[in-house]
Amino acid sequence: MSARTRSERRLGWLLCAPAAIAMLAVTAYPIGYALVLSVQQVDLRFPDEGGFVGFQNYSAVLTSSLWWTDVFNTVFLSVVSVTIELALGMAIALVMHRAIFGRGVVRTSVLIPYGIVTVVAAFSWQFAFAPDTGFVNQLPLISDDMDWFGGRFSSFAVIIMAEVWKTTPFMALLLLAGLTTIDDGLYDAAKVDGASAWQRFTKITLPLMKPAILVALLFRTLDAFRIFDTIFIMTAGAQNTESVSILGYNQLISRLNLGLGSAVSVLIFIAVLIIALIFVKGLGARQPEGGRV
Amino acid sequence: MAHTAREKTLWSIGLLVVVLFALIPVIWIISLSLKTPATITDQSFFPTEFSLENYKGLFEGGISDSPFIKPLINSLLIASITTVISIVLASFAAYAIARLEFPGRRLMLAGALAIAMFPPISTVGPLFDMWRTLGLYDTYPGLIIPYLTFSLPLAIYTLVAFFREIPWELEQAAQVDGATPFQAFRKVIVPLAAPGMFTAAILVFIFAWNDFLFAISLTSSDASRTVPAALAFFTGDSQFTQPTGNIAAAAVLVTVPIIIFVLFFQRRIVAGLTAGAVKG
Numbered sequence: 082m083s084a085r086t087r088s089e090r091r092l093g094w095l096l097c098a099p100a101a102i103a104m105l106a107v108t109a110y111p112i113g114y115a116l117v118l119s120v121q122q123v124d125l126r127f128p129d130e131g132g133f134v135g136f137q138n139y140s141a142v143l144t145s146s147l148w149w150t151d152v153f154n155t156v157f158l159s160v161v162s163v164t165i166e167l168a169l170g171m172a173i174a175l176v177m178h179r180a181i182f183g184r185g186v187v188r189t190s191v192l193i194p195y196g197i198v199t200v201v202a203a204f205s206w207q208f209a210f211a212p213d214t215g216f217v218n219q220l221p222l223i224s225d226d227m228d229w230f231g232g233r234f235s236s237f238a239v240i241i242m243a244e245v246w247k248t249t250p251f252m253a254l255l256l257l258a259g260l261t262t263i264d265d266g267l268y269d270a271a272k273v274d275g276a277s278a279w280q281r282f283t284k285i286t287l288p289l290m291k292p293a294i295l296v297a298l299l300f301r302t303l304d305a306f307r308i309f310d311t312i313f314i315m316t317a318g319a320q321n322t323e324s325v326s327i328l329g330y331n332q333l334i335s336r337l338n339l340g341l342g343s344a345v346s347v348l349i350f351i352a353v354l355i356i357a358l359i360f361v362k363g364l365g366a367r368q369p370e371g372g373r374v
Numbered sequence: 375m376a377h378t379a380r381e382k383t384l385w386s387i388g389l390l391v392v393v394l395f396a397l398i399p400v401i402w403i404i405s406l407s408l409k410t411p412a413t414i415t416d417q418s419f420f421p422t423e424f425s426l427e428n429y430k431g432l433f434e435g436g437i438s439d440s441p442f443i444k445p446l447i448n449s450l451l452i453a454s455i456t457t458v459i460s461i462v463l464a465s466f467a468a469y470a471i472a473r474l475e476f477p478g479r480r481l482m483l484a485g486a487l488a489i490a491m492f493p494p495i496s497t498v499g500p501l502f503d504m505w506r507t508l509g510l511y512d513t514y515p516g517l518i519i520p521y522l523t524f525s526l527p528l529a530i531y532t533l534v535a536f537f538r539e540i541p542w543e544l545e546q547a548a549q550v551d552g553a554t555p556f557q558a559f560r561k562v563i564v565p566l567a568a569p570g571m572f573t574a575a576i577l578v579f580i581f582a583w584n585d586f587l588f589a590i591s592l593t594s595s596d597a598s599r600t601v602p603a604a605l606a607f608f609t610g611d612s613q614f615t616q617p618t619g620n621i622a623a624a625a626v627l628v629t630v631p632i633i634i635f636v637l638f639f640q641r642r643i644v645a646g647l648t649a650g651a652v653k654g
Contacts, residue, residue, distance in 0.1 A: 086475070089474050089475055089476060090475075090476040090477065091591055092470065092472040092474060092476075093474040093475070093476030093478070093479065094470075094476060094478065095469045096413070096466040096469060096470035097466070097470050097482050098465040099466060099467075100464060100466065100467040100486075100526050100530065101467070101482065101485070102484075102528050103523060103526060104485065104486065104489045104517075104523050105525070106523065107497055107501065107520045107523035107524075108489055108492050108497060108523060110500075111496070111497040111500035111501055112496055112497065112500075114500040114503075114504070115496060115497070115499060115500045118499065118500065118503070137548075159628070165616065170453070173392060174389060175393070181381065181382060181385045182385070183389050184383075186389060186393060186472070187389060187392055187393070188640060188644065189637055189640060190392055190393045190396035190642050191392070191396060192485055192637065192643060192644070193396050193397065193400060193633055193635050193636070194396055195580075195636065195638075195643075195647075196580060196629075196633050196635070196636035197399075197543070197629055197632070197633070198583065198584050198586075198602055198625075198628060198629065198632075199584055199602075200599070200602040200605055200606065201398060201602075201628065201629050202405070204568050204605065204621055204622070204625055205399040205400070205402055205403040205406075205622075205625065206399060207541055208402070208403070208406055208618060208622065209398075209399065213415045213417075213616075214406070214414060214415050214417065214618055215417060216417055216419045218417065219417050219418075219532075223422045224476050236425055237551070241488075246395070246396075246399065249629065250396075253381060254612070254647050255543060255647070255648060257648075258648035264646055265499070269381075280488075296606045298526075299491075300490075300491075303491045303493075306493070307493050307494065307495060307588050309586070310586040310587070313590075314606065320618060323646065324542040325495075326493070326495040326587070327607075329495045329496075329498070329499070329500065330495065330587070330590075330591065333498055333499040333502060334502060334590075334591050334593070335497070339502075339503055340498055342499045343499050343500070344403065344497060345597070346493075346496040346497075346498070347494055347496065349493050349496055350496040351493075353491060353492070353493045357491055371600070372623055
């Protein structure tokens with residue numbers, strides 16, 4: 082190895098070290114610490130009790146109906162909102178790509194939800210649907226005294242609406258970036274061969290966009306799975322609308338039960354790993370790279 | 375390509391729907407914030423009587439008693455400090471990844487990607503416990519450190535994509551023309567790298583400005599509570615009044631500057647958000 086390669090290596094490591102340390106300090110170490118806490122009885126309200134309890138916290142979580150309700154809620158909200166986002170995002174991306182005029186206007190409007198603080202958006206939608214302040218119940222076809230946050234699935238409808246509003250722009254921009262990589266000549270050739278617009282979409286656009294779609298889906302699914310802000314503001318988990326992140330927060334911060342809460346944290350971490358593995362191995366999503374490596 | 379009148383009409387309707395859908399919650403919260411306390415529950419989309427009462431309420435009592443001023447300062451400082459540190463650290467790493475040959479380069483990128491997917495709730499409990507022991511609970515660093523962790527992957531990916539596009543040969547060309555290495559760096563490389571760094575900075579700032587989970591978990595007072603967390607703890611003037619108007623006014627104040635910023639730099643943001651996601 083030449084001196085030059087060796088010094089280049091050293092410089093590379095030196096430049097990456099601060100960022101690597103900063104990233105590991107608040108992920109690898111805490112998740113390790115969470116593993117340690119999760120096999121102990123640690124309750125800050127009863128600091129004198131404690132000690133190793135093995136998998137007792139895990140079995141307490143996994144046998145509670147609350148955990149499974151929250152898992153269902155989280156999966157349900159993720160699947161429904163990501164599906165709607167994909168369909169809407171694809172429509173907006175196609176519209177932006179084939180813009181007759183006003184492409185700038187669409188891009189400007191889709192960036193507004195991206196820039197808004199999630200908590201603010203959640204408040205705005207909550208006030209819009211609330212029976213006392215909201216304008217939604219005054220709309221035609223909607224009952225004047227509809228209590229949106231009084232039921233589980235009507236709450237979900239509002240939560241999904243807020244999530245879709247906030248994150249569709251990101252989806253649309255990722256998909257648009259994928260669309261622009263497709264060679265227009267392919268469409269012209271297909272047209273000459275007599276393919277309909279729908280055939281061109283399903284036989285050219287979708288297959289060629291598969292990598293972009295999978296990356297967008299992976300990012301959005303993992304993001305949707307950690308849903309916290311919107312639910313916290315809108316229902317705080319009332320009417321059985323709790324997500325797994327809200328459950329973790331309640332155990333850790335509200336009840337100060339670090340042992341049980343850490344077991345929840347570790348289980349969420351494992352769930353996220355499984356989702357990522359399904360995407361990467363099962364569907365063949367590749368690690369996005371900033372170009373050649 | 376020629377378009378028929380029907381196509382143009384359909385297209386205009388589609389445009390209108392997208393724009394309205396994007397704008398409704400924003401117009402709604404602005405309109406709510408301008409209503410008087412008496413009309414805030416009148417359920418009309420636009421205010422019937424205008425008042426700035428809700429905004430005044432936010433600033434009453436000065437810095438010590440106002441529910442909004444201190445959190446706003448906290449948000450601005452914490453997001454700014456996070457952005458500066460994150461961009462400096464990410465620039466080092468991205469430069470190394472884009473320009474240098476060294477083992478572990480791919481691992482660094484893969485690691486950053488793994489961190490971007492990491493569920494923050496899984497670190498909240500341990501951090502809460504560690505920060506109380508270390509005296510970082512309810513302090514600026516207590517929030518800046520986790521924000522750095524989760525913003526670095528975003529910054530590194532954005533910067534690597536930008537740095538790969540820079541024609542680095544220009545640096546040597548400038549030196550051949552007689553520039554010192556420092557001059558070559560300052561006059562050639564800095565202007566070329568600045569747009570990418572600026573884009574990454576916007577994305578990191580928006581991320582830190584938006585966070586809610588760490589902000590409510592790792593703070594307990596106005597000493598370091600940021601606006602999103604403070605909003606969740608707003609109370610009415612008495613226990614019988616809802617703080618709806620004040621929340622709406624505060625929401626508008628933290629939203630409008632960001633919207634203007636986003637609209638002003640929209641091309642950069644789009645470039646940044648999609649950097650690295652396309653070229654697989």
